[in-house]
Amino acid sequence: EAGVAQSPRYKIIEKRQSVAFWCNPISGHATLYWYQQILGQGPKLLIQFQNNGVVDDSQLPKDRFSAERLKGVDSTLKIQPAKLEDSAVYLCASSLYEQEFSDTQYFGPGTRLTVL
Amino acid sequence: TQLLEQSPQFLSIQEGENLTVYCNSSSVFSSLQWYRQEPGEGPVLLVTVVTGGEVKKLKRLTFQFGDARKDSSLHITAAQPGDTGLYLCAGTSGTYKYIFGTGTRLKVLA
Numbered sequence: 001e002a003g004v005a006q007s008p009r010y011k012i013i014e015k016r017q018s019v020a021f022w023c024n025p026i027s028g029h030a031t032l033y034w035y036q037q038i039l040g041q042g043p044k045l046l047i048q049f050q051n052n053g054v055v056d057d058s059q060l061p062k063d064r065f066s067a068e069r070l071k072g073v074d075s076t077l078k079i080q081p082a083k084l085e086d087s088a089v090y091l092c093a094s095s096l097y098e099q100e101f102s103d104t105q106y107f108g109p110g111t112r113l114t115v116l
Numbered sequence: 117t118q119l120l121e122q123s124p125q126f127l128s129i130q131e132g133e134n135l136t137v138y139c140n141s142s143s144v145f146s147s148l149q150w151y152r153q154e155p156g157e158g159p160v161l162l163v164t165v166v167t168g169g170e171v172k173k174l175k176r177l178t179f180q181f182g183d184a185r186k187d188s189s190l191h192i193t194a195a196q197p198g199d200t201g202l203y204l205c206a207g208t209s210g211t212y213k214y215i216f217g218t219g220t221r222l223k224v225l226a
Contacts, residue, residue: 004158033214042120042204042216043159056213091158105214107158 002026004108006092012114018080021111025073025094031055032069033105034077035091043091049075079113087115119143120207120217128223129195137190137220139205146209148181148188153202195224 005024013019025032030051035043046065047057051072060067064083069075079086089112093105123138139148147166151159163172165181165188172179176199178191188205205217 035216040219042206042219044216045214048213093158104161104164107160109157 004092004094004106006090006108006111008111009109010112010114012116013082015084015115016081018078019082019113020076020078021090021092021113023075023077023092023108025075025092026106028096029094029106030072030097031095031103032075033093033095034067034075035093037089037091037110039088046077082113082115084115087113089113120205120215122203122205122217122220124220125218126221126223128225131196131224131226132194135192135195135222137192137203137222139188139190139217141186141207143207144185144209145207146185147207148185149206149208149214150179150188150190151204151206153204154200159202159204192222195222197224197226200224 004026007022011019032049034046036046037043046060047067048055049069052069065079067077089110091107091110093107095103095105120139120141127135129135147164149164150162152162153159163174163179165172165179168181168183168185170181176193180189192199200223203220203222206214208214
């Protein structure tokens with residue numbers, strides 16, 4: 001079974017530029033998550049989709065971050081404009097369905113973003 | 117804001133030694149998960165505990181959920197170099213989904 005795919009793996013941009021990340025979840029997984037992991041810290045949930053609807057985006061900086069899930073499958077996360085503090089690894093994860101309190105998330109390898 | 121504090125933050129030990137990693141919070145969680153993350157990869161789920169006082173074993177790894185469901189521990193017996201990585205706990209509750217801990221970076225020396 002193929003895992004969660006993410007691209008690009010690495011991205012370097014100047015501050016105030018725009019950037020987009022792509023995620024292809026495991027086939028059949030209804031739930032998709034985007035996390036931000038700053039160096040030396042644990043991942044922080046940015047947004048959670050159930051099919052193509054948003055379940056939780058309370059920690060998404062909506063003035064600069066946006067995300068969508070196309071037809072309940074692939075997802076893109078965009079930052080516009082980027083700030084220095086956005087430098088981090090952006091992880092995508094998917095799960096079969098939201099089994100309350102014990103769902104298994106499968107993570108992709110992440111996209112490492114460096115903002116100069 | 118719910119927080120999960122892990123200790124120690126860094127741990128470097130010799131192969132064959134035992135170790136314990138702690139995950140603590142002032143909040144109650146419905147379940148708690150432990151992950152291991154290697155450089156350049158996403159976290160991989162090791163175990164999920166859902167019942168206060170629950171103990172689960174996975175080969176040389178023993179996981180315990182505190183009676184009050186506010187804390188958890190991970191004990192590794194006879195650590196091996198392959199255990200090296202970043203260990204993360206993550207808690208879930210009715211309001212907050214998947215709050216990750218601060219992480220413990222383990223290095224096992226051969």
